[in-house]
Amino acid sequence: MIVVLTLLAGATGAVARFTLDSAVKRRWKTAFPWATVVINVTGSLLLGVLAGLVLFNGQPAVWQTVFGTGFCGGYTTFSTASFETVRLVQQRRAGLALGNALGSLVLSVAGCAAGLAAVWAL
Numbered sequence: 268m269i270v271v272l273t274l275l276a277g278a279t280g281a282v283a284r285f286t287l288d289s290a291v292k293r294r295w296k297t298a299f300p301w302a303t304v305v306i307n308v309t310g311s312l313l314l315g316v317l318a319g320l321v322l323f324n325g326q327p328a329v330w331q332t333v334f335g336t337g338f339c340g341g342y343t344t345f346s347t348a349s350f351e352t353v354r355l356v357q358q359r360r361a362g363l364a365l366g367n368a369l370g371s372l373v374l375s376v377a378g379c380a381a382g383l384a385a386v387w388a389l
Contacts, residue, residue, distance in 0.1 A: 280340065298355070352367045
């Protein structure tokens with residue numbers, strides 16, 4: 268049953284990513300891949316909250332499998348972030364590429380830490 272729930276959560280995460288990606292791209296038409304950054308940072312924040320609930324609040328570890336691996340795995344898209352960084356380099360936009368690579372990494376780690384800290388503080 269855990270496998271089925273993880274598959275369903277992953278599909279839901281992928282649909283959520285597609286929906287948010289489309290909405291952000293319609294709103295901000297720019298060379299910088301804001302949609303992917305927003306998705307990865309919010310997914311990392313959610314994963315931090317989830318990990319905090321399991322680590323600090325005694326929620327079942329199966330939550331990490333279903334919602335962490337499933338939903339967050341389907342929702343976040345670090346392979347797309349890598350591809351978009353390479354594409355920016357190919358377009359000779361080194362500054363944007365560096366900003367995307369470092370910004371995505373730093374903001375995603377900070378998002379996860381913020382999620383953990385928020386749950387720990389409860």
